[in-house]
Amino acid sequence: MNRWLDWRFHRWLALPARWYLGGLFILASLHKIANPASFALDVATYRLLPLFTINMFALVIPWVELLAGIMLVLGLRVRAAALVTSGLMAAFMGALGWALVQGLEMSCGCFASQSAAKFDPISWHTMLRDACWLAIGLYVICFDHQPIGLESMVGKRR
Amino acid sequence: MTVEPTTPDRPRVSSKAQVSSAAPEAKHTAPKVMRDATIVVVAAAAIGVVSNLVRHKEKLSWIQATPYDLLVPCAEPVGQAQIIQASSPLVLDRTSLIIDARSTSDYAQWHIGRAINVPFDWLGPPVQDDVTRVTQMITRSNAKRVIVYGDGDNPDSGGEWARLLSGGGIRNVSFIDGGAPALRNLFKELHGEKKQ
Numbered sequence: 102m103n104r105w106l107d108w109r110f111h112r113w114l115a116l117p118a119r120w121y122l123g124g125l126f127i128l129a130s131l132h133k134i135a136n137p138a139s140f141a142l143d144v145a146t147y148r149l150l151p152l153f154t155i156n157m158f159a160l161v162i163p164w165v166e167l168l169a170g171i172m173l174v175l176g177l178r179v180r181a182a183a184l185v186t187s188g189l190m191a192a193f194m195g196a197l198g199w200a201l202v203q204g205l206e207m208s209c210g211c212f213a214s215q216s217a218a219k220f221d222p223i224s225w226h227t228m229l230r231d232a233c234w235l236a237i238g239l240y241v242i243c244f245d246h247q248p249i250g251l252e253s254m255v256g257k258r259r
Numbered sequence: 260m261t262v263e264p265t266t267p268d269r270p271r272v273s274s275k276a277q278v279s280s281a282a283p284e285a286k287h288t289a290p291k292v293m294r295d296a297t298i299v300v301v302a303a304a305a306i307g308v309v310s311n312l313v314r315h316k317e318k319l320s321w322i323q324a325t326p327y328d329l330l331v332p333c334a335e336p337v338g339q340a341q342i343i344q345a346s347s348p349l350v351l352d353r354t355s356l357i358i359d360a361r362s363t364s365d366y367a368q369w370h371i372g373r374a375i376n377v378p379f380d381w382l383g384p385p386v387q388d389d390v391t392r393v394t395q396m397i398t399r400s401n402a403k404r405v406i407v408y409g410d411g412d413n414p415d416s417g418g419e420w421a422r423l424l425s426g427g428g429i430r431n432v433s434f435i436d437g438g439a440p441a442l443r444n445l446f447k448e449l450h451g452e453k454k455q
Contacts, residue, residue, distance in 0.1 A: 137319045145327035165303035181295030
């Protein structure tokens with residue numbers, strides 16, 4: 102098990118996975134940062150959070166996504182960033198599952214607002230997709246002990 | 260004779276040293292990763308707060324005072340409704356109750372003579388009371404069937420009303436494919452612009 106954990110090619114396998122996951126989070130954050138009111142409505146649509154927390158959530162979460170995404174892409178504190186993205190993904194999956202059980206017909210609000218509900222409705226496929234992204238995040242946390250990126254480059258020069 | 264006792268141990272020692280120097284993250288990782296993750300979240304929260312403060316357009320209040328108007332369709336008792344063509348003889352049948360689901364102004368502009376106007380408002384309050392009222396009216400009318408027509412858009416208000424009435428317990432509910440525009444075109448062809 103330790104040999105598998107210490108396998109030095111994990112860092113090379115994790116690199117495209119990190120870029121993919123980081124890019125995804127950066128992409129997902131952009132429309133939310135540009136339209137916080139629209140994202141707040143998306144959050145409210147899930148009917149999970151109390152009213153007084155919705156706007157704060159809508160203002161903070163996109164920046165968490167952006168920051169974690171950038172860190173994954175650049176290779177800065179990679180495992181911490183992967184932990185954040187995995188935590189977010191697990192929370193999104195919980196909300197998504199709840200909405201599916203409730204039978205809500207809506208868009209997940211991941212990459213566009215509720216106006217896209219017709220074109221991108223939530224389904225168990227959305228859940229599966231998020232589970233794959235969560236798995237990528239967990240892989241980075243568990244196996245990418247020596248991540249390739251800005252941090253390792255700066256460390257080598259020192 | 261020279262003995263080199265350190266030679267066999269050298270690789271082991273150097274590999275340990277390599278791990279500790281090349282992989283500083285591998286050591287005491289969990290608390291460090293947790294700490295870094297917390298810093299990321301706190302920093303992002305701070306950026307989010309500041310960005311909202313300096314934002315000119317679409318500034319969001321910290322706490323929402325009034326509930327959001329959610330446009331997600333709620334679970335409503337909807338049933339099956341048949342779809343019929345505007346040219347169907349059932350439309351002119353005296354035993355059919357015709358319902359115009361369009362707005363009052365559209366109804367005033369043009370409608371089938373016998374049609375009753377019961378506007379369907381997509382953005383209005385829950386329609387359950389309206390459904391009960393209309394089903395009672397239908398029951399009193401002794402009609403054999405109910406035909407609804409709406410604006411003919413996608414989604415069609417007529418189709419929506421028909422399904423709600425069907426879900427409300429009314430049998431034999433149909434709606435006209437294409438709604439009022441289809442009917443109007445047909446009547447134009449047959450009788451000109453006169454009301455039927």
